[in-house]
Amino acid sequence: MAWTATNLLHNFAHLYFLHIIKGAPWMSIENDANRRWTHWEQIDDGVQLTTTRKFLTTVPIVLFLLTCLYTRNNTEHFIANFISLVVVTLPKLPQFHGRESSPFCDFAKTFHDLNDFQEL
Numbered sequence: 001m002a003w004t005a006t007n008l009l010h011n012f013a014h015l016y017f018l019h020i021i022k023g024a025p026w027m028s029i030e031n032d033a034n035r036r037w038t039h040w041e042q043i044d045d046g047v048q049l050t051t052t053r054k055f056l057t058t059v060p061i062v063l064f065l066l067t068c069l070y071t072r073n074n075t076e077h078f079i080a081n082f083i084s085l086v087v088v089t090l091p092k093l094p095q096f097h098g099r100e101s102s103p104f105c106d107f108a109k110t111f112h113d114l115n116d117f118q119e120l
Helices: 002-020 039-046 052-068 075-092 107-118
Strands: none
Touching: 002 039, 002 052, 039 052, 052 075, 052 107
């Protein structure tokens, strides 16, 4: 159970901080083009398949494999961990770069709009 909780928490944090939050991770007074991009899209200036991106893609996969190993392939844990893995790795594919086709984009737009409103 602890491995599944760790995996799900890691994948949620990974998804939120890399694929949902847009703009700079710090308060910026600049209104540049990066404000519209997620942190994942800003890594290495948007160049695909770099060492950094490959590392950040393999971490959830390795954690998934370790979780499967230590939960002894329990069906319920496997299903939860596999769904979590798919949700966190799909936005990393080059086909999704710069596209707002993620199911989390509506939430991200609303959250981002609220932040813009509070800055005024």
